[in-house]
Amino acid sequence: MALAHAKTRHIAVRNAVHQHDEFSKQGLLERAFTFAFRGLVYAQIWEDPVVDLEALQLGPGMHLVTIASGGCNVLSYLTADPARITAVDLNTAHVALGKLKLAAARHLPDQASFHRFFADADSPANVTAYKAHVAPHLDQVSRDYWEGRDPIGRKRIGGFARNFYRRGLLGSFIITGQWLARAYGIDTRKMLAAKTLEEQREIFETSFAPLFEKKFVRWLTSNPAALFGLGIPPAQYQALLGDAPDMASVLRARLEKLSCDFAVSDNYFAWQAFGRGYGKHPAAPLPPYLQAKHHAAVAARTDRVDYRHANFIDFLAGQPAASCDRYVLLDAQDWMTDAQLTELWTQITRTARPGARVLFRTAAEPTLLPGRIPDELLARWHYADEDSARFTSADRSSIYGGVHLYTLNAA
Template sequence: MANRVLDHAFALAFRGLVYAQIWEDPDVDMKALQIRPDSRIIAIASGGCNVLSYLTADPEAITAVDLNTAHIALNKLKLASAQHLPDHAHFRRFFAEADSAANIAAYRTHVLPHLDETTRRYWERRDLSGRRRINGFTSNIYKRGLLGNFIGVAHLLARLYKIDLASILAARDLDEQRRVFEREMAPVFDKRFVRWLTDQPASLFGLGIPPAQFEALAGNEPMAEVLRRRLEKLACDFPVEDNYFAWQAFGRGYGRGDRSPLPPYLQGTNWQTVRDRANRVDVRHANLTEHLTAQPEASLDRYVLLDAQDWMTDDQLGALWTQITRTARPGARVLFRTAAEPSLLPGRLDDALLARWRYDDALSAECTAQDRSSIYGGVHLYELV
């Protein structure tokens, strides 16, 4: 009964905007996927950062699917903005800084006329606070949504313990980052209240972790220990000047200035490429398995599942991989992440179906280590035999 209540609460929480920024590293994705000019990609859309970033690898086409209407609207807003804002300065101000009143004028002049009616209604309507949703881009959209609110609560909790999480962003090298982490952040996970709080499944809804995934993530450990290790990787394993995930976690937005780290789709060197190729992306409000069922055999070759399988039953996994296998072209690759470290497919997917795919142990381990977002236990790559 308790699990059903938690599942229902999580489903309700996921109806609105969850991720203004996706939390999978697109550089790792593109390394694993080995996108080619004839690649036909299908991906769960989420916040759209990775879908747009894949355009820099020059695929033939990308289909972005999602059941969350807010994510669909955000993807379509990003694509229309890439195609119709006057220049990179406007695009960067809108999605990197995301806190200027001038963004609204640019939206109304250049972007709004090119949005479909459903997307237009979404951004023009008011949220629970009474503000038009598009006004999120005048007050830092990255502080909004389920994840943005979760990070805000984490910063509030840190301040109660007299810790400034943003201090790590001034560190000059990895050694200094580690010193800041060990001095300021690590001790928080020993606090009795923090350990109690993080052991409550509902406390991690803001990270997009449903009850089933919470159990997989925790394993047999206190959740505080798991979170400490993930935060340590984020804080210590990658230079903050190259890790925009660290800026989002510790600074609640992207950094300022031309040298601030940004996702590939927002970088100035990729502006014209993303602009020219944005029409290759088709955004669909759909269930991934159902969408694949309607596609021809051997019509796709790159699949990006994010961490959605962590939420699935064995029957749902079987249905998804049946359609992936049917629609896969020779050399097809499937990329996904899991809360726990190992791949979840062995023992849950039919042996004959799984035998059609080769698991790349070495590349999966390498990509797991290099994923700068640091919140997942495993990054997994399968290739069609």
């Protein structure tokens, strides 16, 4: 369960993450985290696109700027028919994954082959389809990435023949968590067989909750490096911990929400967390871009998406004033210094059109902007506190402390 998908899509990685002397304990943790996040991190993004679309009120004629991450939400936003989406990321693997999804949506022969490629993601036919229909339409950098080899020598495109959702740093972390659960006699997939919320609650209370009382689990989660696979850098670890007695208590509460607040029949995040992939049955929950009813629209609108291997602030700095309508920052701000936050919001405010909206998430519950950026800059924006609380409750990924919406005040 990823707490911060923006993690390598982050804005100015080194300056944001490396905030301590390199030879200090904290500095060594920060550099270890940066090293861990060089490759693919998120095979699937962990922000709920249904919540995003409601909060953003995205529509025709609008220009959305977002951090790309795994690309699921970028394609899902196309269902709202925006004029333009710019997806920026500093992680080359995430940019390559986004471009692969665009080319596949545009050039695979039908919805069934697209579904097999990204919903099943575990068939040798996907590699054949890649060679015949997708590879010829990829830019050379993206093609070199997918036809290159990962650190243990596997061709990266081969991941789609062997469950791609087991790949990436987060995928490895979840697999490790499942192994740990099995060591204590717990089958995580049992949750996916529950028929009611009551059954889900019973499974959580009897199987999962006791895990967080185990001495080894409490010791393990007290080490910030152990949570790198969740996308939690050292600075965000402290924000996530907040006033809680320990990290095991925090993680227990987040897993409780995922397990008990939403029916697994309607929550593909639960399927990823407990089963490491999407469900195979016809009614299995899926992100919007993989739903059959949206395929034609998504495929027809892929030319509206522009992927940039770029820094979010730098991209905005190159845009004209009043040229953007919507901004999605994921949780990247959790990494940032006050100076970086001020620079970011200065560019957002400069490029925002009337009625602009900014959506972001935080590890801790409160919005992090008050006291961090100048009052006169923050005064340009209205914090939708009641809506933000509602969006936080509704986010099916259940891994963030807060989902926050800001709207531009009238001049």
